[in-house]
Amino acid sequence: MTWASWLQLAALVAALAVCVPFVGAYLARVFGDAEGGGRAAAPGDRLFGPIERAIYRLCGIDPAKEQRWSGYAMSVLAFSGVSVLALYALLRLQGSLPLNPTHAPGMPGPLAFNTAVSFVTNTDWQNYVPEASASHLTQMMGLAVQNFISPVVGLAVAIAFIRGLARRKTTMVGNFWVDVVRGTLRVFLPVAVVVTVVLLSQGAIQNLHGFHTVSTVQGAKQAVPGGPFASQEAIKMIGTNGGGTLNANSAHPLSNPNGFTNWLQIFLLLLIPFALTTTYGRMVKDKRQGWAVLAAMVLLWGGGVALATGMEVHGNTSLTPLHVDQRVTAVQGGGNMEGKEVRFGSAGCGVFAASTTATSTGAVNCAHDSLTPLGGMAPLVNMMLGEVSPGGVGAGLYGMLIFALLAVFIAGLMVGRTPEYLGKKIQAAEMKLVVIYIVVVPLCVLSFAAASLVLGTAKTKILNPGAHGLTEVSYAFTSAANNNGSAFGGLTGATNWYNTTLGISMLVGRFLLIVPMLAIAGSLVRKQRVPAGAGTFPTGTALFAGLLAGVVVIVVGLTYFPVLALGPIVEHLTR
Numbered sequence: 001m002t003w004a005s006w007l008q009l010a011a012l013v014a015a016l017a018v019c020v021p022f023v024g025a026y027l028a029r030v031f032g033d034a035e036g037g038g039r040a041a042a043p044g045d046r047l048f049g050p051i052e053r054a055i056y057r058l059c060g061i062d063p064a065k066e067q068r069w070s071g072y073a074m075s076v077l078a079f080s081g082v083s084v085l086a087l088y089a090l091l092r093l094q095g096s097l098p099l100n101p102t103h104a105p106g107m108p109g110p111l112a113f114n115t116a117v118s119f120v121t122n123t124d125w126q127n128y129v130p131e132a133s134a135s136h137l138t139q140m141m142g143l144a145v146q147n148f149i150s151p152v153v154g155l156a157v158a159i160a161f162i163r164g165l166a167r168r169k170t171t172m173v174g175n176f177w178v179d180v181v182r183g184t185l186r187v188f189l190p191v192a193v194v195v196t197v198v199l200l201s202q203g204a205i206q207n208l209h210g211f212h213t214v215s216t217v218q219g220a221k222q223a224v225p226g227g228p229f230a231s232q233e234a235i236k237m238i239g240t241n242g243g244g245t246l247n248a249n250s251a252h253p254l255s256n257p258n259g260f261t262n263w264l265q266i267f268l269l270l271l272i273p274f275a276l277t278t279t280y281g282r283m284v285k286d287k288r289q290g291w292a293v294l295a296a297m298v299l300l301w302g303g304g305v306a307l308a309t310g311m312e313v314h315g316n317t318s319l320t321p322l323h324v325d326q327r328v329t330a331v332q333g334g335g336n337m338e339g340k341e342v343r344f345g346s347a348g349c350g351v352f353a354a355s356t357t358a359t360s361t362g363a364v365n366c367a368h369d370s371l372t373p374l375g376g377m378a379p380l381v382n383m384m385l386g387e388v389s390p391g392g393v394g395a396g397l398y399g400m401l402i403f404a405l406l407a408v409f410i411a412g413l414m415v416g417r418t419p420e421y422l423g424k425k426i427q428a429a430e431m432k433l434v435v436i437y438i439v440v441v442p443l444c445v446l447s448f449a450a451a452s453l454v455l456g457t458a459k460t461k462i463l464n465p466g467a468h469g470l471t472e473v474s475y476a477f478t479s480a481a482n483n484n485g486s487a488f489g490g491l492t493g494a495t496n497w498y499n500t501t502l503g504i505s506m507l508v509g510r511f512l513l514i515v516p517m518l519a520i521a522g523s524l525v526r527k528q529r530v531p532a533g534a535g536t537f538p539t540g541t542a543l544f545a546g547l548l549a550g551v552v553v554i555v556v557g558l559t560y561f562p563v564l565a566l567g568p569i570v571e572h573l574t575r
Contacts, residue, residue, distance in 0.1 A: 001313050002328055005347035008263055009305075012351070015267055016274060023271060024278020024290070030186050031159045031179065032283070048185050055181050066172035069522025072160055073515050075176035076153060080120050080511070083149060088116040090142045091134075100135035101210030101226075107133065110499040117503040119143050121510035122150035122360055122392055124236070124243025124485040125502060127494040131225040131246055136208050139245055144232050148192075151239030152183040154394030157514055158276060159283075161398045164521025165422050166284045168528050173521050187272075188239060195234035195268065203257035204230035229255045237268040240392040242362030242485045250352070250365040251341045262344050262365060266352055269361045273390035274298075276397040284422055288540025293400055295545035300389030300552065301358045304382045309350030311375030312336045318575045339370025350375065357382040360392025362485030369472065369489035373575065376488070377568035380475050383482045384560045385552055386441065392483065398517050400548070402437050404539065405430060405520070407551045411537040420536055423529030430523055433516040442559045444508045445477045448501045449563075452477075461492035467574070471567035476502065481509035 001009075029042045056063050067075065090097075091112040095105040107115065111127055118125040119142070128134070134143065156179035163173045200206055209226030216222055225246065232245045233255045246252040256262055274294060281290020313335040315326035328334030335346030344352070349366035356363050357379035368379060382389060388400040405419075405426055412419025412426070419426040452458040452473050462469045472488040479486055480502040487493070493502065538544065 001309070001347045002333075002345075005313075005345070008259070008348075009351060012263065012267055012270075016270060019271060020275045020294075021278050023275035025282060027187065027272075027275060027279040028282035030182055031279070042182075042186070044186055048182075051185060052181055056178075059177070061175075061177045061181075063175065063178045066175050068171050069160070069164070069173050069518045069525070072157075072173055072176050073518045076157065076514060076518075077511060079176070079180070080153065083120045083146065084116045087119060087142045087146060088112050090138055091115055094135045094138045097135065097137050099137035099140075099208065101208070102132060102135065104133055104135045104138075110496045111494060114499040114503040117506050118485065119146035119241075119243060120150055121483050121506045122154060122239070122241060122395070123480060123483040123506045123509075124241045124362055125480055125487070125493075125506065126243055126247075126485070127499060127502075129247045130244060131211075131227065134245075136227055139232060140228055143243060144228070144235060147232065147235040147239050147241045147243065148184055148188050149180075151241065151393040152180050152188060154392055155183045155187070155272075155276075156180050156394070157518065158394035158398045159279075161401060161517060161521045162280055162283045164518075164523075164525040165401070165424070167525045168424075170525055171522070173518070173525055188235065191238050192231070192235045195238060195264075196231045198264070199230040199233055199257075199261060202261050203253075204233060204261070205254045206230040225254070233265075234268075236363060237265045237361065238272065240269055240273065240359045240361040242356065242360075244363065250363045251344075253343075256365060259343060259348075262348060262352070265363070265365075266355050269359050269363070270301075270355055270390065272393050273359055273396045276394065277390075280397060280401075286422070286540060289422065292540050292542070292545040292548070293397070293404065294390075295542065296548040296552070297388065297390040297396070297400060299545070299549045300382075300385060301355070304354040304358050304378050304389065305351055308354040308371070308375050308378035309347055311372045311378070312340075312346040312350040314372075315346075316372060336370075336372055336375070339367030341365055350378075353379050354382060357484055357486060358385075358387065358389040358391075360387050360395060360483045360485075362479065364486055367489060368475075368486060373468075373471075373568040373572035376471065376475075377564060377572075379486065380471065380478060380568065381556070381560075381564070383475075383478045383484050384556050386438075386556070387482050387484060388552060395483065395513075399513075400552075402434055402517060402520070403552050403555070404548055405434050406438070406555070407544070407548045408537055408539060409434075410551065411547065415535050415537070417533075417535040420530065420532075421539060423532065424524050424527045425530060430520050433520045433523075436516045437513055437520075438555060440512045441481045441509050444505050445474070445481045446563070448505060449473050449477045452497070452501070455497070457495070458497045461495055461498065462490070463492065464490040467567050467571040470563070471571065474563050474567055477505055480505040483509050 091107045160173040207226050211223040227245050229245050250256040277290040277294035281287040316336045333345035340349050352365045386399045390396045391399050408419040408421045472491045475488045
């Protein structure tokens with residue numbers, strides 16, 4: 001890596017270290033009713049309070065009325081179901097609606113289903129060319145709206161889970177509708193406005209134009225797209241969404257103009273997922289618990305960044321016998337530059353790829369299919385972890401807390417004592433739900449990937465044979481089921497089979513995790529805290545952070561190692 005790359009990475013870590021505690025504390029105050037004592041004053045009450053009350057009156061919401069876990073879960077499912085249907089209708093009818101300067105036709109049924117499910121589940125997988133296939137109306141009223149709604153749903157669910165841990169001898173975990181309103185108004189909207197202005201100042205595009213034909217330096221003609229790029233780019237990163245208005249995504253200069261905006265995008269996609277650990281520590285009134293979870297997340301994220309960046313900076317060893325120069329020089333960035341944006345280089349690609357798959361963002365600033373085998377394994381493994389390093393907005397925190405319950409259960413078995421977490425005993429009912437949470441996504445990923453490798457119609461869409469083709473298929477279903485949305489090339493995903501099965505994977509990865517997770521919250525919220533004893537395993541320590549990270553790696557390794565061995569590892573060894 002060059003000194004400039006090291007400096008950018010150091011600036012990223014420093015900025016996160018400074019901002020994470022402040023943002024986490026702000027979120028704790030926004031949702032600061034963990035123990036059910038009523039909402040205390042929150043920042044921005046004078047501005048946001050009247051708007052919230054107007055929304056509550058308009059929608060018939062009683063902000064003082066809370067829900068049991070089952071009511072909270074039903075609200076999540078109903079809200080998301082209506083969102084899927086509304087977005088599906090918009091995608092199907094966009095050809096007959098206004099604000100369509102590119103004359104994009106209505107999407108076919110399977111593709112519209114895949115896209116609607118994708119954006120509602122915070123996956124943002126795109127089996128289409130955005131600038132040609134989605135109208136401006138669809139981008140703004142459909143996709144951008146879901147870029148706000150889907151992360152705030154994840155945030156609300158995480159807050160409900162924290163309440164389940166913090167409260168005792170009750171049945172209520174909060175009000176879903178209130179949490180959604182507060183998260184949207186007080187978190188995502190203000191930050192999105194500020195970031196949009198920053199991106200505009202750096203040259204990102206924001207208009208309602210269609211394509212403009214321009215002449216290149218060589219005299220050729222080129223069609224340059226127009227559209228609401230800056231605003232979509234802002235919320236796609238803040239909300240760990242990833243779905244862009246341009247097919248090249250964050251590699252396109254109209255959305256990601258320069259090195260500063262590239263750094264800013266990485267910072268934004270990591271900020272809230274890491275900050276939620278501070279929120280967690282404050283809401284359970286034990287900051288050490290938040291620091292332990294944060295330490296585990298940082299450890300896993302750092303490993304992914306080191307592997308992806310190290311392999312890409314090292315270069316493609318297959319080119320060495322051909323005397324291809326991959327060194328850093330005055331005229332080239334060095335390393336494996338295939339599929340890279342020259343403005344960012346191999347190091348910029350490695351950090352971005354590891355961070356976007358460690359969260360549920362899925363945005364890309366380089367072609368992941370062109371990564372070296374082990375460099376490409378890093379983002380694949382990040383998603384296989386369940387995207388808990390640090391994961392998506394809300395989803396990363398509650399996913400890591402599920403692993404925390406598993407870790408204390410394992411520690412309890414070691415000392416022969418009923419495991420406890422935050423003073424609450426973790427018993428058979430909770431562990432059955434933990435097992436469901438952990439196995440449902442791998443079962444979905446491996447089943448659909450296996451079927452795609454043997455079914456004739458699906459197999460013919462795998463353009464690269466051998467180990468790399470296996471990696472491409474595994475990556476697609478891992479990305480969909482873990483609600484990431486990034487993709488390897490080399491797989492023709494815009495078919496009925498892949499549109500349907502990937503859509504099902506997205507639904508499984510979102511809602512078949514949320515429901516058992518809320519059920520765990522509902523079980524824990526009824527329990528009384530028990531005092532810590534001599535056999536209680538402390539969970540606010542560095543030792544527990546190491547155990548937590550180790551449990552994540554071991555569980556994922558036992559589940560996915562055969563696929564990794566036959567895919568990227570075999571490809572690396574046979575190059």
